[in-house]
Amino acid sequence: LVGQTLADANLRARTGASVIAILRAGQLMANPKSMTVFHVEDRVGLIGDKQETDAAEKLLAASESSLLDTAQNNEAV
Template identity: 40%
Template sequence: MDVREHDLPGVGKKFAVTTNDGDRLTIIIHNSGHREIYFFERGEDYPAYAVRMEDSEARKLGAILGGAFFQPVMAESMDVVFSQLSVEWMKTGSSSPLIGKSLLEARVRERTGASVIAILRSGKAIPNPHPEERIAADDTLMVVGDREQVGRFGDLLRGPGRDG
């Protein structure tokens, strides 16, 4: 990215920015604190879009762009995460020993290492269920963990001596 800085006497500073993809922006920071951002279409001399921001808005936008609110995971890191992560949808059979128990009472996380992150019940989703949420017959549970943890949860859901 190419950034060129220019003094604007009596106004503030101007930054002419060209991204690696060739997009052009001009940012003017006024002595009063407000900012103006201009976006130029390729090959055009006049801006296609302009945004005016107060100082506090510009600082918040800067924090967002700088990653203060969200840090994306790099692709290499995601490959490692997905190779170790297992997400399964498991249906509660009518004879499951977990029916009628809350997630807390069933000690799902403690016993298996897996987490129930959503429940589908009667066509409705219960995302991030509370530990007191009771498991019902015909629930579909979204379970996350590594493969072994999810496998242990499946065993727990089916009960001893049952194969699915």
């Protein structure tokens, strides 16, 4: 999801959870706009039931892991 806007990531449709805040470099963005882009190391505030927030957390974690794998593979080249 890193590099995608909230609109493109479409977390609510994919998981049912809504992004209500992003903490980036010590700055809180409450109610981020749909054109806000996810950055590496963003902390994301979610609202939804447990199943919805768990699903969103998995997507966010998978995105970060994928990014780390890509970075590590590029370093190995």
